[in-house]
Amino acid sequence: MGMFNVREPRKFEHKYIYYDERKEKLRKIEERAKRELGMLEEEEFDPERIRGKFLESTKHLRRRKQSGAKPVPTTVIVAILVVLLLVLHWLWTGSWFF
Numbered sequence: 001m002g003m004f005n006v007r008e009p010r011k012f013e014h015k016y017i018y019y020d021e022r023k024e025k026l027r028k029i030e031e032r033a034k035r036e037l038g039m040l041e042e043e044e045f046d047p048e049r050i051r052g053k054f055l056e057s058t059k060h061l062r063r064r065k066q067s068g069a070k071p072v073p074t075t076v077i078v079a080i081l082v083v084l085l086l087v088l089h090w091l092w093t094g095s096w097f098f
Contacts, residue, residue, distance in 0.1 A: 004075060 034040045
């Protein structure tokens, strides 16, 4: 059954020791407020700002990400269909093979 159990390498996750996420969010909020008031010049395009916005805007993708559920691989679906077809063939004809 090694065909259906393909292992993936563990994802790299680096957690900073001396990083305060709350302080960074506050700094960004302050900077955005200063830009809106005209105290700072306009910000240039940053692709990091739009990363993940599509997932946040759709309900079903946001729920899937929060639950951690992964979609069923197509190989499992095909294998189940083949087994069901073989069982149906056996029930109708009495033999396993065509």
